[in-house]
Amino acid sequence: MTETVHVPLPGRAYDVVIGPGLLAEAGQRIAPLLRRPKVAIITDENVAALHLDALRDGLVRDGIDSRAKVLPAGEATKSWENLTACVEWLLDERIERRDVVVALGGGVIGDLVGFAASILRRGVRFVQIPTSLLAQVDSSVGGKTGINTRHGKNLVGAFHQPSMVLADTLVLDTLPLRDLLAGYGEVVKYGLLGDAEFFGWLEKHGPALARSDDSARIAAVRRSVEMKAEIVVRDETEQGDRALLNLGHTFCHALEAATGYSDRLLHGEGVAIGCALAFELSARMGLCPQEDPSRVRAHLRDMGMKTDLGDIPGELPGPDALLDLMGQDKKVVDGQLRFILARGIGKAFVSADVSENRCSDGASRSAGV
Ligand code: NAD
Secondary structure, eight states: OOEEEEEOOTTSOEEEEEETTTTTTHHHHHGGGOSSSEEEEEEEHHHIIIIIHHHHHHHHTTTOEEEEEEEOOSGGGSSHHHHHHHHHHHHHTTOOTTSEEEEEESHHHHHHHHHHHHHGGGOOEEEEEEOSHHIIIIITSSOEEEEEETTEEEEEEEEOOOSEEEEEGGGGGGSOHHHHHHHHHHHHHHHHHHOHHHHHHHHHHHHHHHTTOHHHHHHHHHHHHHHHHHHHHHOTTOSSGGGGGGTTHHHHHHHHHHTTTSTTSOHHHHHHHHHHHHHHHHHHTTSSOTHHHHHHHHHHHHTTOOOSGGGSSSOOOOHHHHHHHHHTSTTOBTTBOOEEEESSTTOEEEESOOOHHHHHHHHHHHHTO
């Protein structure tokens, strides 16, 4: 039942292994990477309570000793303070240049620990064991690592590819439904950006995936990882095509900033709304058929997800303020917003040619104003 997607980056190639029960097999999978039978694991408190013992048992079975550090859960953990704490702890544990650090958790842990590994002793190897759907389909693959600063999200970081990714689909059973659906926002994004057939498959099988059908989960994670890997191999450091992965993200980042990076809107929820807005905008610009945004929204609604600005609890700033927030996005090049637009489902492209009026138009329409 296990699937493997190879990420063939020259000199930094690695496998993403996907399937049930991989925590129990972690020892045998990781052992070939080790020079001595010892690893350092960093995780968060939620994941530690549910899955840390299983991972350590899986390592011990192959004679691998592990030390673990447990951090608070949540986006605020991606901070300078925790970066320092991780690096100092890894040094306390005498983790050497040839050792391996393990990131066990969602995207927050993966991003933070990957960054810590990239700067520890000028770079040690790390293994991603992603435990949220978002981390399995997106953040654990591709080597973007980093932390947030008071200036915004992910503004400090490094490209540092993992040496292996173990995506155990059984751990998704303990993920709260809201987090699972937020991760599903990124899954839908792959269909929308480059694979109409996959989007059609999701329309049919998405509900089973949400109900914990393991074969649907494996298939969705595999296809998402394949698509991410293909794009990352074409453009590792986002000089061009990798920006396609940001479909929905310019809207999403503005909405996250407007909601104070709080529980009002999870990242993947913002991505889903952002994808719907990107299709709305594309249709208004005459780039894609009018029915495409409706089809996107219909699927998100079927899944019980947020689809419009009006679904976000509390007040939101008006279209102008949202546009201002979009202007601070990292994807702004020479002061121009680069949008990911679409010529249809599965046909996204990068465009710098979007007037401000069009954007605020799309935002007002989604807000129903
Ligand atoms: P997260 O790491 O905060 O996890 C979400 C919540 O689920 C947390 O409370 C966590 O403790 C809990 N959790 C995780 N796995 C669980 C499990 N199996 N059972 C029970 N609870 C579990 O957030 P996330 O949604 O995984 O990731 C979001 C982060 O990923 C953001 O910081 C975002 O910037 C980053 N990201 C990075 C990339 C990249 O390419 N590096 C891509 C997309 C997103």
